[in-house]
Amino acid sequence: MxxxxxxxxxxxxxxxxxxxxxxxxxxxxxxxxxxxxxxxxxxxxxxxxxxxxxxxxxxxxxxxxxxxxxxxxxxxxxxxxxxxxxxxxxxxxxxxHCRLSVAEPADEAASNQPRPSHIRVATKYPNITRRYFERQGVQAECVKLNGAMELAPSLGLSRRIVDLVESGRTLKDNGLVETEVITQVxxxxxxxxxxxxxxxxxxxxxxxxxxxxxxxxxxxx
The missing domain is CATH 3.40.190.10 (Periplasmic binding protein-like II)
Known part of the structure; x- marks a missing residue:
């Protein structure tokens, strides 16, 4: 009808x-x-x-x-x-309920190196990601992926990812740690x-x- x-x-x-x-x-x-x-x-x-x-x-x-x-x-x-x-x-x-977060390799997160003014991020949320980093004075080059974000750092595609996180188990299993929460979902x-x-x-x-x-x-x- x-x-x-x-x-x-x-x-x-x-x-x-x-x-x-x-x-x-x-x-x-x-x-x-x-x-x-x-x-x-x-x-x-x-x-x-x-x-x-x-x-x-x-x-x-x-x-x-x-x-x-x-x-x-x-x-x-x-x-x-x-x-x-x-x-x-x-x-x-x-x-x-979950959260949208930034994650990176555990060893880099532990190094406490200052964030550069230009970074590459793998994510399926390029608009949210760009806006988030712009507010911090950082230019984010977003590599659009629809899944398997956790592979990006180990394969050299990007050192950071932005993705949904629930328990954090998938991040841990891939050698990543959650470093910043962008928003609750x-x-x-x-x-x-x-x-x-x-x-x-x-x-x-x-x-x-x-x-x-x-x-x-x-x-x-």
Missing amino acids: ADTLIFAVPKGRILDDALPVLERVGIMPAAEFHDPKNRSLRFGTNRADMDIIRVRAFDVATFVAHGAAQIGIVGSDVIDEFDYSDLYAPVDLNFG SARLIVNRAALKKDHARLGPLMSAFRDLAAERRQAA
Whole structure:
């Protein structure tokens, strides 16, 4: 149907936590969504007026910002990286917690050498990374990688990386240490601003339901 709401959710670490939250606000994907052999990206839900799409986290923000999806869930790291003006992030959902950090080889971190004015950093967050180092008067040359960031220092691609950190185990296993925390990260509800104005009758109550649930989860924590 032409006025079907599209709800975008990310593949990966946030999805497992997002599904119970969606269910609590009355959104349940069709059974095929949970079939690991199913390669579809768009699925029906228990709501006749809503479909759900499952895409990469960075693409969730793009689909919603451009109005291809009206609402979604994504990490605040993705929101900060793109800084789309058409993206509204009204609710911190209080899950998917981690941090975006700078890391480097343990021996270099221990040397306490002064930071040069120009550095190379491997990351999938070039915009956040450049802004962060600019505030410190450092020019960051960002090498864009979509994964395996921890390999960059040992293979000579860059001496520093900027990536998401949860336990820090992956860094340790690759001889790296976390040296600076850029920002704390959590999952957020995002909404397309134009869609919210046009279809507030449906999107408004959804936002309120997510907001009430997030407040309930914070009180229970």
